[in-house]
Amino acid sequence: MARLNDDAQWIILMGFLISFSFFFLALVINQSTVVGQTTAESVIEFPKNDIRDVRDVIGNVVMRVPYPQNVTVYKDITVLSMNRKGSVVEYSNFTAANATYIQIHYNNGVTEYNENWTVL
């Protein structure tokens, strides 16, 4: 067997290290394309507008719509939320000591939101 030539081992080792560092840099670039996607997806998935909107309409109903009609509107909101938005919405309210207390529950299967809202 020919003699093992072990000259220039450090140069070979440094060559390996540099080439593998390039490989890991490429991995970083590869992952960076996914960042925008997951961010946008999580923004779309989080129902910020839905919650603000349902809060808005519940506040309107509680403060402005009088007794027999507000039962109808309550059913409008809960039934349409379930059928069209796939979310469970429930709310109740009572008035005491010059303040109106509204309890809001929202759940779309991913995000749950509960609020005790006091309107002076």
Next chain:
Amino acid sequence: MVKNDNGQLYTIEGFAAALIMVMTAYLVVNATSVYTAGDTHINDMQLEALGSDALKMMDVAPNRTDAETPLQGIIRTDNYAGFTTMLLNYTNESGSGPRHDIQFNASYTCRDSNDLTHRIQFANSRELTGGEHTVRATKWVMVYKDIPECDLGIQMDRAVLLEVLLWRD
């Protein structure tokens, strides 16, 4: 101390082989997931936010009064043309320059006395063909109306869900 540097090349070869195996495992595990381009969903997110904001602005009464909002009036009087004009003013205009090529298809749903929902086609700027990549913006609207499809016999406050599909040409 005797410095024994035999077998260094074998060590390097071992490292290289280990790294190649790790790399192979990484590539194999990753091969099952498909990445779409990173900015694909950013457009959707922006369009949805734009639509939600436009609907929100349409549902605000002038000068923050308790008066009927433009959107409530539009639904109460079935003013389809007014809805199209107002929504496209908020979403599609860009000063006096070119349009943004945003198209929409709007409908609202109401509940009847049997808790069934009825969807009422409202207004659109273009017919849906099914090939559009749409996003949905929704808005709850309180409307003082006796909706024929969800007839309760009297004109009264109702909550309806306005749904707008938005897409770009």
